[in-house]
Amino acid sequence: MNKTLLAVATIAAVTAVSSPALAADLVVEEPAIATAASGQGDWYVSLFAGGTITEDVVTLYNVYDYTVGMKPGYVLGLAVGFALDDTWNVEVELSHGEADADDYSWDFGSGAARGTLSTTYLLGNIWFDLPTGSAFTPYIGGGLGAGYATGDMLFGTTPYGYGTGSLGLAFQVGAGVKFDVADNIALDIGYRHKAILDVDFTDSDGGGTYEDADIHSHVLQAGLTFEF
Numbered sequence: 712m713n714k715t716l717l718a719v720a721t722i723a724a725v726t727a728v729s730s731p732a733l734a735a736d737l738v739v740e741e742p743a744i745a746t747a748a749s750g751q752g753d754w755y756v757s758l759f760a761g762g763t764i765t766e767d768v769v770t771l772y773n774v775y776d777y778t779v780g781m782k783p784g785y786v787l788g789l790a791v792g793f794a795l796d797d798t799w800n801v802e803v804e805l806s807h808g809e810a811d812a813d814d815y816s817w818d819f820g821s822g823a824a825r826g827t828l829s830t831t832y833l834l835g836n837i838w839f840d841l842p843t844g845s846a847f848t849p850y851i852g853g854g855l856g857a858g859y860a861t862g863d864m865l866f867g868t869t870p871y872g873y874g875t876g877s878l879g880l881a882f883q884v885g886a887g888v889k890f891d892v893a894d895n896i897a898l899d900i901g902y903r904h905k906a907i908l909d910v911d912f913t914d915s916d917g918g919g920t921y922e923d924a925d926i927h928s929h930v931l932q933a934g935l936t937f938e939f
Contacts, residue, residue, distance in 0.1 A: 753939065756791055757802070758788075759786075759789070759932045760785065760934065762783060763783065765781040765784060765928045766927040767779065772817075775818050776817060778817070780813040781813055784810025785810075786808035787807055788804060788832075789805060790804040797842060801835070808832075809827055824866050826865055827863050829876075830860045832856065832881050835856055836854030837852050838852035847888055848897075849886070849887070851886045854882065856881050857881055858880070859877070860876040860907050863915075864915070871914055872915040873912040879908045880907070881906065884903070885901055885902055885903035888901070897935070899933065899936050900932075901933075904929055905927070905928045906925065906926060906927045910924040
């Protein structure tokens with residue numbers, strides 16, 4: 712009887728010691744929940760301004776070619792966009808630019824011109840970021856949409872010149888670099904080639920139409936991008 716009690720006590724003691732270790736072995740750790748990658752799915756707003764160089768504007772009036780040289784101008788704009796992932800960004804841009812006329816020429820002469828050419832763009836843009844693992848992010852891309860160009864200028868001392876303009880197909884291509892200055896703010900410096908195609912201008916004197924202008928501008932701009 713004493714041997715039986717001793718055996719039962721021994722078994723109970725071994726079981727009591729080994730049970731916590733056995734219970735610990737049976738604990739199953741839950742897998743960590745994956746979190747979304749930072750920089751994905753962010754809305755942003757960009758505000759920018761820059762200087763422009765507009766190429767000569769060439770139009771056809773009846774059978775005569777008119778060419779207008781432009782002085783340096785400016786552009787102002789804003790864009791609202793969405794970061795699809797760490798590289799692709801889509802946005803809508805509204806921008807406006809102005810440049811003064813410098814001179815004009817046609818088949819029978821040339822002279823000084825005065826007045827302003829105004830351009831307004833509504834573009835859908837796609838930009839591709841090139842991650843560097845640093846605060847600097849180069850990018851390339853472009854956009855397509857509509858543009859409106861209008862003139863308020865005169866050729867020399869005549870009453871003739873570019874008047875009310877028209878809508879045309881617009882596009883831009885560009886590149887630049889963004890530099891992070893805060894957690895959600897980046898400085899953006901870039902180049903854009905903007906264009907509005909097939910614009911017609913009424914004659915300031917109301918006598919006819921200057922047709923088929925392609926307006927090309929080279930823009931060096933800087934701005935700030937705010938992420939939300």
